[in-house]
Amino acid sequence: MKVFKFGGASVNSVERIQHIKDILLAYKNEKLIVIISAMGKTTNALEKVTEAFYNGKKEEALQLFNVIKNNHLTTAKYLLVTHYNACYEQLNNFFTEVEWLLHDKPVQEYDYYYDQVVCCGELLSTCIISYYLNEAGVANKWVDVRDIIRTDDNFREANIDWDYTSKKTIQLVQENDNNIILTQGFIGSTDENESTTLGREGSDYTAAVFANILNAESQTIWKDVEGVMSADPKQFPDAQLMPELSFDEVIEMAYYGAQVIHPKTIKPLQNKGIPLHVKCFLDASLPGTIIYKKQVKNLPPVIIIKEKQVLMHLHSQDFSFVGEKPMSELYKMLGELNIKPNLIQTGAISLQLCLDDRVEKIEQLAASASLIFDVQVEKDLSLLTIRHYTDDLLFKMTSNKQIILKQQTPQTVQILYR
Ligand SMILES: Nc1ncnc2c1ncn2[C@@H]1O[C@H](COP(=O)(O)OP(=O)(O)O)[C@@H](O)[C@H]1O
Numbered sequence: 365m366k367v368f369k370f371g372g373a374s375v376n377s378v379e380r381i382q383h384i385k386d387i388l389l390a391y392k393n394e395k396l397i398v399i400i401s402a403m404g405k406t407t408n409a410l411e412k413v414t415e416a417f418y419n420g421k422k423e424e425a426l427q428l429f430n431v432i433k434n435n436h437l438t439t440a441k442y443l444l445v446t447h448y449n450a451c452y453e454q455l456n457n458f459f460t461e462v463e464w465l466l467h468d469k470p471v472q473e474y475d476y477y478y479d480q481v482v483c484c485g486e487l488l489s490t491c492i493i494s495y496y497l498n499e500a501g502v503a504n505k506w507v508d509v510r511d512i513i514r515t516d517d518n519f520r521e522a523n524i525d526w527d528y529t530s531k532k533t534i535q536l537v538q539e540n541d542n543n544i545i546l547t548q549g550f551i552g553s554t555d556e557n558e559s560t561t562l563g564r565e566g567s568d569y570t571a572a573v574f575a576n577i578l579n580a581e582s583q584t585i586w587k588d589v590e591g592v593m594s595a596d597p598k599q600f601p602d603a604q605l606m607p608e609l610s611f612d613e614v615i616e617m618a619y620y621g622a623q624v625i626h627p628k629t630i631k632p633l634q635n636k637g638i639p640l641h642v643k644c645f646l647d648a649s650l651p652g653t654i655i656y657k658k659q660v661k662n663l664p665p666v667i668i669i670k671e672k673q674v675l676m677h678l679h680s681q682d683f684s685f686v687g688e689k690p691m692s693e694l695y696k697m698l699g700e701l702n703i704k705p706n707l708i709q710t711g712a713i714s715l716q717l718c719l720d721d722r723v724e725k726i727e728q729l730a731a732s733a734s735l736i737f738d739v740q741v742e743k744d745l746s747l748l749t750i751r752h753y754t755d756d757l758l759f760k761m762t763s764n765k766q767i768i769l770k771q772q773t774p775q776t777v778q779i780l781y782r
């Protein structure tokens with residue numbers, strides 16, 4: 365059994381979806397689980413629908429959703445001939461589910477509605493692609509992953525119930541004759557059938573969960589890049605391909621914010637020693653990157669830039685040390701708000717946290733933290749991380765920047781700048 369994952373970038377046009385068919389035809393005789401994300405930037409668009417709905421702008425939410433609907437229907441029309449009507453019917457069921465919800469007034473928490481609306485992106489994309497592949501001779505079985513991936517109700521960052529999910533996954537594979545099972549990444553459901561999501565860009569993780577449970581031979585993430593590069597090639601055209609990487613290196617890269625693989629993906633694979641391939645779906649003959657248990661030496665400097673960062677300055681209110689007590693209270697607040705700081709620097713009577721700029725979370729944290737600290741917030745910053753840095757590169761990358769904070773170990777340097 366192999367697990368494949370195609371991300372939003374691989375399914376963002378009719379041509380790209382047709383390309384998936386060519387890739388899968390080459391694996392016709394293999395058992396595959398194929399995980400697919402929402403098309404292109406659909407998840408962002410669905411986030412906007414949820415925001416409008418939650419802010420009481422029902423008409424705007426419905427209008428925004430209508431655009432998403434039409435885009436998917438147009439894609440289905442281009443791709444399908446004989447299967448269009450059946451696909452249309454299934455798409456309509458998904459549309460209706462969301463529209464019903466949008467007609468209601470929000471009475472529950474925002475994150476709950478977010479998951480009920482946003483999960484639709486993956487359901488729509490997989491529905492269209494499954495019908496298309498069946499029509500094009502790549503027989504597959506479409507599965508609603510919400511029947512398989514059971515989670516808790518920690519909406520937007522749901523945690524997997526491994527026992528239930530393992531049983532259902534094994535049962536699914538045993539009962540299915542098709543070589544290809546095609547399903548959604550990123551989403552799951554609670555024991556009360558509420559939809560959940562696993563955190564943005566979580567489809568890589570879904571694939572790793574299946575790979576782990578099924579002791580897969582390998583997992584392959586198909587991307588619009590050659591493989592894992594030493595920097596985002598969109599920002600750094602000279603970025604180098606890294607043909608092999610260790611699990612340790614990739615988990616560090618993901619932790620520091622490299623967009624290329626979701627941070628939670630590595631553990632399920634590492635635990636079972638399952639190799640992860642990152643390959644280019646535009647040219648399957650390219651070798652890509654293999655990530656495995658082997659130690660890999662002599663890596664080039666790896667550059668990661670995170671934009672839209674906020675620096676929260678916390679200062680002791682009465683000149684007492686920032687000791688264990690205020691620190692543990694602060695960590696409790698971070699845990700409750702589900703916030704992961706990207707960098708923490710402590711001093712005698714102050715500490716500084718670098719965070720992603722999620723307005724509502726920052727406001728809540730600032731409000732809670734102000735009970736024990738004086739709080740100041742600085743916005744519009746960027747966080748540069750270089751693994752395996754050289755002094756020359758560090759100088760080159762920071763010489764024209766206003767450095768706000770710096771943290772350095774022999775392996776990694778992090779610079780927060782304006
Ligand atoms: N180190 C890196 N190596 C390769 N690609 C990277 C890296 N860092 C960022 N990227 C970006 O990741 C993009 C693919 O990620 P994304 O658009 O989220 O893909 P998908 O939709 O397939 O998950 C690439 O187009 C590339 O610009």
Ligand SMILES: N[C@@H](CC(=O)OP(=O)(O)O)C(=O)O
Nearest residue numbers: 371372401407564565566567
């Ligand atoms: N569609 C979700 C899940 C995902 O993993 O997407 P992608 O594979 O395109 O990063 C998101 O955009 O967050």
